[in-house]
Amino acid sequence: MNSTKKHRPALTSRRLLGILSAATMTTASLFALSTPAQAQAVCIEPEPAALYLYENRNGSGDVFQATASVIDFRVFGFNDKASRVWNKYDCRAWVLYDDNQFEDRHYCIRPNQTVDLHREAWNFGDKISSVKKLTGKSCSGYPTFG
Numbered sequence: 001m002n003s004t005k006k007h008r009p010a011l012t013s014r015r016l017l018g019i020l021s022a023a024t025m026t027t028a029s030l031f032a033l034s035t036p037a038q039a040q041a042v043c044i045e046p047e048p049a050a051l052y053l054y055e056n057r058n059g060s061g062d063v064f065q066a067t068a069s070v071i072d073f074r075v076f077g078f079n080d081k082a083s084r085v086w087n088k089y090d091c092r093a094w095v096l097y098d099d100n101q102f103e104d105r106h107y108c109i110r111p112n113q114t115v116d117l118h119r120e121a122w123n124f125g126d127k128i129s130s131v132k133k134l135t136g137k138s139c140s141g142y143p144t145f146g
């Protein structure tokens with residue numbers, strides 16, 4: 001929740017801190033879990049499919065766009081920073097963790113779900129330190145955001 005900075009020019013007010021895409025796969029692969037092909041019906045992802053993490057609840061501030069698991073957000077300067085998350089995938093669920101290395105309290109976010117992490121029910125704002133991309137769309141076995 002950042003509202004104290006002054007003079008944030010419009011063009012830089014939404015810095016994109018991380019893009020884990022084909023262009024940065026060398027870096028991304030260091031933090032990515034293997035995601036073996038799954039025998040399932042063909043599922044086409046929207047373009048660009050990504051897990052979007054927003055600094056502020058209203059979507060303002062910095063944005064982190066993840067297309068692969070992130071084992072430690074400290075590496076990207078986005079640790080304990082996300083206030084809102086949007087899973088813009090049709091085929092993948094993700095698990096959001098309080099600690100790095102996929103540890104401690106966690107919630108699974110379903111495909112196309114948007115979550116205000118500061119809601120009292122979750123109390124998960126400014127806490128995410130790692131995210132794991134699952135191989136399918138199911139959150140089975142994980143706690144969810146309702």
Ligand SMILES: [Ca+2]
Pocket residue numbers: 080097098099100126127128129
């Ligand atoms: Ca944390």
